[in-house]
Amino acid sequence: MAIEKAEVLTALRRVKGPDLTSNIVDLGLVSEILIKDNRAYFSITVPAARAHELEQLRLAAEAVVAELKGIQGVTAVLTAEATEGSPAPKRTVLPIGRAEHPRVQAARAKGATGDGSGPRQAAAAAAAGQGVKAQAVPGVKQIIAVASGKGGVGKSTIAVNLALGLQAIGLKVGIIDADIYGPSQPRLLGVSGKPQIAHDKVIKPLEGWGVKVMSMGFLVDEDTPVVWRGPMVVSALSQMLRETEWGGEGGELDALIIDMPPGTGDIQLSISQGVPLSGAVIVSTPQDLALIDARKGIAMFKRVEVPILGIVENMSYFLCPKCGERSDIFGHGGARDEARKLGVPFLGEVPLRMEIREASDAGKPVTVAEPESKYAQLFRDIAGQVWSEVERAKGTLTPPPHLEIADGGKMLKAAFPDGRTFELSAEFLRVVSPSAEVQGHSPSQRITVPKKKHVKITGLTPVGNYAVRIAFDDGHNSGLYTWGYLHLLGREKDERWGKYLEELAAKGMTRE
Numbered sequence: 033m034a035i036e037k038a039e040v041l042t043a044l045r046r047v048k049g050p051d052l053t054s055n056i057v058d059l060g061l062v063s064e065i066l067i068k069d070n071r072a073y074f075s076i077t078v079p080a081a082r083a084h085e086l087e088q089l090r091l092a093a094e095a096v097v098a099e100l101k102g103i104q105g106v107t108a109v110l111t112a113e114a115t116e117g118s119p120a121p122k123r124t125v126l127p128i129g130r131a132e133h134p135r136v137q138a139a140r141a142k143g144a145t146g147d148g149s150g151p152r153q154a155a156a157a158a159a160a161g162q163g164v165k166a167q168a169v170p171g172v173k174q175i176i177a178v179a180s181g182k183g184g185v186g187k188s189t190i191a192v193n194l195a196l197g198l199q200a201i202g203l204k205v206g207i208i209d210a211d212i213y214g215p216s217q218p219r220l221l222g223v224s225g226k227p228q229i230a231h232d233k234v235i236k237p238l239e240g241w242g243v244k245v246m247s248m249g250f251l252v253d254e255d256t257p258v259v260w261r262g263p264m265v266v267s268a269l270s271q272m273l274r275e276t277e278w279g280g281e282g283g284e285l286d287a288l289i290i291d292m293p294p295g296t297g298d299i300q301l302s303i304s305q306g307v308p309l310s311g312a313v314i315v316s317t318p319q320d321l322a323l324i325d326a327r328k329g330i331a332m333f334k335r336v337e338v339p340i341l342g343i344v345e346n347m348s349y350f351l352c353p354k355c356g357e358r359s360d361i362f363g364h365g366g367a368r369d370e371a372r373k374l375g376v377p378f379l380g381e382v383p384l385r386m387e388i389r390e391a392s393d394a395g396k397p398v399t400v401a402e403p404e405s406k407y408a409q410l411f412r413d414i415a416g417q418v419w420s421e422v423e424r425a426k427g428t429l430t431p432p433p434h435l436e437i438a439d440g441g442k443m444l445k446a447a448f449p450d451g452r453t454f455e456l457s458a459e460f461l462r463v464v465s466p467s468a469e470v471q472g473h474s475p476s477q478r479i480t481v482p483k484k485k486h487v488k489i490t491g492l493t494p495v496g497n498y499a500v501r502i503a504f505d506d507g508h509n510s511g512l513y514t515w516g517y518l519h520l521l522g523r524e525k526d527e528r529w530g531k532y533l534e535e536l537a538a539k540g541m542t543r544e
């Protein structure tokens with residue numbers, strides 16, 4: 033049954049205004065009520081100076097609406113009329129601490145399973161940073177936030193290429209666009225349309241280049257007033273996280289990237305408290321101002337004990353397409369210095385390049401558009417480091433193996449400190465090369481075919497202390513094999529890739 037605005041207004045008439053004589057509706061304090069998917073959103077105008085003491089009023093308003101039959105969620109915020117310095121009165125949401133909603137308390141006391149709306153409320157409350165411990169997200173192993181202290185630094189571009197880079201190193205990946213002020217992931221991944229609701233009201237995510245994608249843009253219309261987008265982002269994100277079928281047929285996602293809204297305000301804080309993040313990647317440009325904001329971002333994540341996986345310096349330098357000359361137009365190296373000072377990993381410098389922008393505009397990010405380019409390589413290297421940092425933070429980092437090229441290059445022997453030794457044929461390694469020419473994470477989506485039969489390994493180049501780059505005699509040398517990936521290949525080569533390799537063999541390829 034759809035919730036009507038009139039019902040919400042009737043309920044709110046039970047709440048007395050700050051003067052305790054009349055109710056908040058008749059006092060004209062309640063804003064336009066927005067109802068989406070049986071979730072109600074509204075604001076109550078109060079004097080800015082009394083925001084803290086009127087928190088009870090906000091809670092009371094949420095509580096009376098939460099009692100309506102069929103309601104799925106309520107978000108009320110206190111706003112103040114800000115007239116100073118602006119020609120037209122403007123509403124600002126007051127940044128107040130949000131206490132736990134009584135209904136959430138009740139649901140939690142019941143183990144958050146009681147009346148069906150309890151868990152959802154608890155999840156929304158968790159996402160709203162209301163002191164509920166972040167719950168795990170079904171179908172997702174690790175969640176990585178990509179954040180920036182300010183807008184326009186290329187956060188979304190880095191996020192999508194990071195997702196594709198992670199996929200290229202053998203992981204199953206999804207991405208959520210939480211940037212309510214300008215959702216761009218579907219466009220970047222060349223995806224259009226809206227996700228379908230499958231069985232049991234579960235949302236089926238869209239998919240672009242093998243990456244599962246959900247966007248705030250699917251749930252919150254562009255015509256939603258900006259003042260509402262902040263509060264809505266938190267509950268819509270919670271809904272998207274927990275009601276989307278991330279796992280599905282392909283199995284659990286190894287990593288879900290959240291393209292965060294730019295900045296370090298209340299919304300970002302709520303997300304980082306309410307979502308079980310494995311860590312955060314901070315994107316910055318080299319300018320001092322951007323770095324100050326990046327520092328704020330790092331401080332915010334540290335405050336809520338989210339590990340910083342590292343900093344990426346984007347638009348780090350300009351490479352002249354004609355002469356190849358490099359200019360440090362924004363200054364350069366600031367993020368590297370900042371990372372050193374703050375004791376967080378520095379993940380890499382991404383140049384300002386037309387190819388990167390054009391590829392994004394065309395819905396085919398550079399990592400898939402030009403997989404052999406140095407930019408794609410760079411994103412795979414960044415992804416490799418990010419993943420190692422995630423594993424380090426979780427205590428699951430695979431220690432380096434002893435590697436040996438055997439049988440005249442036909443075989444790689446990998447002996448891991450856990451005592452396991454794997455023999456991986458050159459041809460198998462070539463086929464499962466984690467380069468971006470390999471699109472998609474399932475064997476059938478992989479398009480890599482060695483350029484010659486009986487391919488051999490010609491060289492191993494260690495990268496950091498987390499991966500090796502393997503060169504083959506057909507000229508391919510851009511695949512980055514992390515220790516974790518090599519271990520996985522050894523463990524699961526038959527189950528995951530056996531059938532595919534048989535198909536290749538049927539086409540005339542051999543496994544040795």
Ligand SMILES: Nc1ncnc2c1ncn2[C@@H]1O[C@H](COP(=O)(O)OP(=O)(O)OP(=O)(O)O)[C@@H](O)[C@H]1O
Pocket residue numbers: 180182183184185186187188189190211214216294346347382383384385386388389390392393
């Ligand atoms: N390294 C780069 N080289 C060239 N263009 C880039 C690069 N990184 C990002 N851009 C371009 O800069 C613009 C802004 O990038 P993007 O949308 O990724 O930034 P953002 O930080 O997510 O922005 P917002 O905060 O507004 O969401 C886009 O047009 C994008 O294509």
